[in-house]
Amino acid sequence: MIKFLYADQLANQPKLAASMFRDRADQFHDRLKWDVSVDKNGFERDQYDHAGALYVIWEDNAGEHAGSMRVMPTTERTMIRDHFEDLTDSVDITSPLIWETTRFCISPRHAKDGKRIAGGVMLAGHELGLRFGLIASVGVFDLRMTRIYKALGWSPDVLGARGTGRDRICGGLWAFSPEIRSRIARNAGLDEALADIWFDASFTAPAPEQKALAA
Amino acid sequence: MEDLRESLWEETSLEGVQTLIAGLRDSLGVEHAVYHVVGGTGREYGAFTYSSDWVDHYKAEEFYRHDPVVNEAIRRFHPLDWKTLDWGPKKARQILTEAIDGGIGKQGLSIPVRGVGGQFAMFSVTGFESDAAWDKFIDEKCRDVLLSAHYIHDRVAQLMDGENTILAKPLSPRERDALAMLAAGKSRAEAADRLKISEHTFRVYVDTARHKLGAMNTVHAVAKAVSSGLILP
Numbered sequence: 001m002i003k004f005l006y007a008d009q010l011a012n013q014p015k016l017a018a019s020m021f022r023d024r025a026d027q028f029h030d031r032l033k034w035d036v037s038v039d040k041n042g043f044e045r046d047q048y049d050h051a052g053a054l055y056v057i058w059e060d061n062a063g064e065h066a067g068s069m070r071v072m073p074t075t076e077r078t079m080i081r082d083h084f085e086d087l088t089d090s091v092d093i094t095s096p097l098i099w100e101t102t103r104f105c106i107s108p109r110h111a112k113d114g115k116r117i118a119g120g121v122m123l124a125g126h127e128l129g130l131r132f133g134l135i136a137s138v139g140v141f142d143l144r145m146t147r148i149y150k151a152l153g154w155s156p157d158v159l160g161a162r163g164t165g166r167d168r169i170c171g172g173l174w175a176f177s178p179e180i181r182s183r184i185a186r187n188a189g190l191d192e193a194l195a196d197i198w199f200d201a202s203f204t205a206p207a208p209e210q211k212a213l214a215a
Numbered sequence: 216m217e218d219l220r221e222s223l224w225e226e227t228s229l230e231g232v233q234t235l236i237a238g239l240r241d242s243l244g245v246e247h248a249v250y251h252v253v254g255g256t257g258r259e260y261g262a263f264t265y266s267s268d269w270v271d272h273y274k275a276e277e278f279y280r281h282d283p284v285v286n287e288a289i290r291r292f293h294p295l296d297w298k299t300l301d302w303g304p305k306k307a308r309q310i311l312t313e314a315i316d317g318g319i320g321k322q323g324l325s326i327p328v329r330g331v332g333g334q335f336a337m338f339s340v341t342g343f344e345s346d347a348a349w350d351k352f353i354d355e356k357c358r359d360v361l362l363s364a365h366y367i368h369d370r371v372a373q374l375m376d377g378e379n380t381i382l383a384k385p386l387s388p389r390e391r392d393a394l395a396m397l398a399a400g401k402s403r404a405e406a407a408d409r410l411k412i413s414e415h416t417f418r419v420y421v422d423t424a425r426h427k428l429g430a431m432n433t434v435h436a437v438a439k440a441v442s443s444g445l446i447l448p
Contacts, residue, residue: 097358136418
């Protein structure tokens with residue numbers, strides 16, 4: 001299932017968190033060869049993985065990371081605002097109605113099921129926009145992702161690009177709507193109702209009696 | 216928030232902010248609205264629509280130490296629906312019971328706002344609706360509550376510190392073009408077509424411009440851009 005977890009909540013899910021940061025190292029450092037740093041634990045982390053970051057994470061049956069992305073508000077410092085303004089038409093993208101999504105990652109252990117996992121993470125991210133009244137999300141993506149977005153029916157408006165061929169990266173804006181939500185779910189082969197279930201499970205504190213049972 | 220009275224757009228004193236918060240309450244159609252900011256240096260300011268008795272009581276009882284709304288808001292950035300928070304602890308239940316008895320509200324939606332220099336602020340609206348009716352309110356008005364939170368925060372920050380406190384670069388040519396199209400009376404579709412961008416991208420550029428100008432809505436943003444000479448009328 002997909003969980004929405006803030007960085008400080010990752011401490012309660014060490015296996016899930018460690019597998020996510022290792023999968024990010026595998027994807028961004030080893031395979032895509034992006035200029036990212038990997039620490040002694042094999043974790044790919046950067047300055048935006050601070051306490052205030054929100055993660056959308058698909059947890060597999062083994063309790064490990066299957067796919068994820070990182071979300072933050074654009075009224076604060078973001079990766080795109082700080083480093084990729086040439087990818088957003090020289091517009092400093094900042095508004096309480098726009099959140100940034102970065103580090104979209106699929107675990108190599110789930111590569112065969114990649115479309116469904118990617119679709120789930122996108123469906124969950126889309127749910128944030130719908131539930132919180134946002135108008136767009138902004139992000140940087142590579143060519144490989146372009147095909148995934150297209151296959152899932154949620155292609156961004158491309159604002160700018162850098163590099164060529166395999167090294168080409170783009171900045172884009174994604175819209176939110178009930179129609180898009182249905183389309184992503186259908187293309188990913190997922191029940192649309194999951195979006196509500198995932199959201200409510202993460203953003204609603206358990207009732208006191210349930211917590212007593214869990215303890 | 217296209218219906219907030221124009222006279223409230225440019226409040227020029229902290230007393231005026233009390234009028235602004237009442238205007239936001241009326242415009243959003245809620246029971247109460249409250250804004251509170253703690254500056255990087257510990258300086259505080261609050262504006263609210265309920266009686267100051269509740270504020271005095273809240274402070275005297277040190278409710279802020281146990282209030283799940285405050286505890287969540289300082290660590291989160293998403294809008295907080297009060298009924299999703301953990302009201303299990305005894306002290307938290309007491310706060311909620313007294314808020315209901317005191318006419319403050321049994322439902323609430325709170326927006327955390329972080330400003331430059333370590334400011335932390337929170338804007339909340341309350342009501343006495345059923346859970347289902349409150350879900351509907353959030354569904355329809357969450358965006359307006361978000362806009363209101365950041366708008367009042369910017370007004371207060373400017374009045375307290377006398378400068379623009381929005382962390383943003385100046386308007387880009389693209390954003391100025393987008394506002395100029397609106398000032399010239401172009402429709403969104405026409406304007407997007409002229410600028411060779413999608414309507415959605417156009418809408419985003421207008422919104423980022425609105426935020427940078429500290430404007431409440433699109434009309435206000437255009438007016439501010441014209442009056443400050445950023446675009447020609």
